[in-house]
Amino acid sequence: MTNKKRIIISSALIVLLFGGLWVMELTMNTASMLFVVLKKGAIYALLVAAINLLQGFTGLFSLGEAGFMLLGAYTFAIFTIPVEMRENIYQYYDGGLVQFTIPVWAALILGGLVAAFFAFLIGFVVLKLKSDYLAIATLGFAEILRAIFQWDKLGVITNGSNILRSFPGFSSVLFPFGVVGLCLAAMMLLINSSYGRAYKAMRDDEIAAEAMGINLFKTKLQAFVISSFFAGIGGGLLAMYQLTVKASTFTAALSDELLLIAVIGGIGSITGSVLASFLYIAANEWWLRFLDQETFIGAFKIPLLRSGFRKVVFSVIIMLIVLFYRRGLMGTREFSITGIYEKITAFIKKKKAAKGGAGK
Amino acid sequence: MNEFLLMGMAEISGGGFFQAIAGFFQTNLPYILAGISVGGQYALIAIGYTMVYGILRLVNFAHGDVFMTAGLICFYISTVSPLIISLPLTVLFTVALGFTIEKVAYKPLRNAPRTSAMISALGMSYLIQNLALYITGGLSKQYPQIPFISNSVTIWGATTKMVTVVTPILVILLVVALVTLIKYTKIGMAMRSVADDFETSRLMGIKIDNVISMTFIIGTFLASIGSMLYFTNYTAIVPSSGAMPGLKAFVAAVFGGIGSIPGAVIGAFLIGICENIIKGLGWTTFSDAFTFALLIIVLIFMPSGLFGEKKTDKV
């Protein structure tokens, strides 16, 4: 397949996807859970891909994603709450210190930058540590960030431990798809560039990579900062989806959840992360919700179904994947148009050959 | 909020030296007592972390949740049987649980990359918490009152539970027993050897699987004892009860030098006491964050902790 052909097909698919979403939003009931799945799924896709960039492509085990999301979400919220609402929301802090707003896109990027900046500082300290110590240290930093954001002395900016709200949300499902799409595209470009190859080399063998002239610390720091930038943007998007932000919800459990989704999708596959995110959110928020409802068929009560069962089923599935399908849905493969095209052409050729053979 | 500290200080400047020390202690005694008590309980969990990490190089994230499960097991058994039966049964079931987790979640991954085992530990922790949530219906369970150790006692003007006094004594007894076991018995020797060099020990004919199982059994045994003491103090059990104590115990293990049992115990006591004094100073928002700040400082400036051996990575 030629390069030109590939570009045409990819752009056609993208136009088709966005066109399809646009038509869906116009024609379908937007109260449906489908749109929750689409919005939240897209956001999770970005967050999980950001984790995967570290875990799957660089070999850095980080459990601090929630901390960077918190930075992105708070930055976004602080700079987009309408000025007239501040008196109300910052009620214990005389309306807060920030008395202006910036556009949504700028706030999202700023959120990413703030997260990246903190990642730079934190990375400088922790990236010398080895795998599991690194995980624990990043987790620790996320917890410290959470405590700082809940500190009442900073309340004029963060509103202390109280909730932030009234900032803009999504007007259309196209917005999160657009932002996430751009970020994922940037991530793919990065992975396929010489930087990405350096990451993979480092993941596979640090010592060999160093011998090849890769500066380990610099490369690790770069990957950590970039991943956190995307986590920050994802945090901002999550804030837009939830319409409220509160530091106490960005717990270590959230980082764990995202990491486990990355495992389901396949550590080392961005498209796997995207696929797993949509599946996870769809199952969790929509398809499997019935597991939490006590259900009767006539007078017969279906056993086991009650509040909490959904989570049990989920954790069992995750354990099964961790133990028996360690490569996840996609392994390290990527879903690509070229790959599919080649498979189809190969299939057609094979059939043709078989037909030709039979005709003789 | 420094008036807390000042009060103690004021008394120091007021009287003679010994009186002053006594005065300071008396004002801060409730915090120190609470710190010793919770520190001892962290210590019992921390030993499980440090032993498993020493041998498998695995942060057993599910250990804190096993500790919580021990509390739940005790709650459920004690609803049908008297404490004299339910306490030993709790220990038995918890140990069985720890043993099973190792066989199910970690043994199949022994030759996989280290991150796989760690992800498996995270998944196991997630599974245990969710199972607990499902079984308890999401409501907290009231831990049964264990006679004697739940009684109130007054020490030097500060009222507390008997468990505060019992904990440090019990911890020291258990640690002495454990150190003796590791030093003088055959299985203990095997453990030390495996911790030192996994591959060579295997070649020397040590049954690695037995050693690892034994490690998990000892770790969960101590965690179940720890849970009895901890939940006698903090009587409500919720599915996330084990998460924070677990993390703090792990920090204690790192602080004391991973692999070192006395190190873990001393680290745990220090963390417990510091945490409570910080609360006493009015910095309540940062009492958890302090533990993690300590962890990061230790990891960066003295990665081998207080008592750990310095190890270099082999190529």
Next chain:
Amino acid sequence: MKKLLSLVLICALALSFASCGGGGKADEKIVYIGVNEPATGESGAGGKQETLGIEYANFVQPTIDIAGETYQVKLVIVDNETDTAKCPSVAQSLVSAGCSVVLGAYGSALCIASGPTFEAAGIPCIGISCTNPQVTLGNSYYFRICFLDTFQGKVLADYAYETLKARNIYCLAELGDDYSVGLVNYFMEEFKALGGNIVANETYPVGNSDYTSYIANAAKLKADCFFAPINIEPAALLIEQSNAQGLAMPLLAGDTWDSNVIAEAAKGTNLNIAFSTFFYSEVNDTTKQFTEGFKKWLKDNPDKLTANGGNDTVAAVSPLGYDSYFVALEAIKAADSKDSKAINDALWNVTYSGVTGSVAFDKNGDVDKDAIFMVGVDTATGAFKFITEQSAAK
């Protein structure tokens, strides 16, 4: 095999795209009422009791007449896990189920987190025991049938100052919990205005289990009253540990403490506990009648009794939940439609006299309830005892 699995999953995703439709079908004779309550997590116990009140009301009055036809009223109950991050999705699941009106939630933080989703969908919500003023402020779809913390804080401060004769108060709230932080704030304002002194205002992190330091702080600062309007589960721990440490001062709290979990924890202790609440069963015939009926219903349904905490103590949130259901029915009747917008418009003019007092909404969507009950715990028997009824007019 794995390919097949992924293929099946993708097909499932595609299928559900196709099969996606709205919730309730228009031709069915059913009105859906959403119940957005925590059944698990820190407020699980209270949320369950509130839900029980609603379920009992649904049992008492399962149908409604709209435009001359009888409709079944069906409850759609969801669990928001006491987690503000889960609220938007849970709220959306109620929207997607086609609920005409939503009841709940227990806890102001959860209401504030769910509010925007319902507002965007144009579905009215009736808050049941969320007392923070921020819940209804600036949200024209959120109503509430209980008193506000501004009022509750004032009554509690009066009570502490006049009845308990306290002058130095230690306050404890949960970090990031809009309810306890707000109530402590209003309480402190009023108490200072009365001339009292706040010795400390501290917070503990979510999920904390060690309260000994806070108790020691209160004793050290020579407080003469411990004000802790915190959630049920932490409160049970606080009571237990206060008793173990021999806390000498009275414990004062807000409406969350009206729960059998608290009664259970306080049983056999030497503490002096008082809290303010919405409801007391022995006030008049209506309340007595409700209590009798509710207890009987609990007895007939063992799983409901379990959800109530294993005994038939009536928590104040149950009658409040019961009232909220009937307020919703009144609004549907007044709108004569199950359309959310029409119900929302009708709610502003609804008046209803329930077991917890009369309901009529002001311009914020709040009610002007001027009665509040101070209740204590008889620590010998573990039963609640009526102390006094206070009103704001004082």
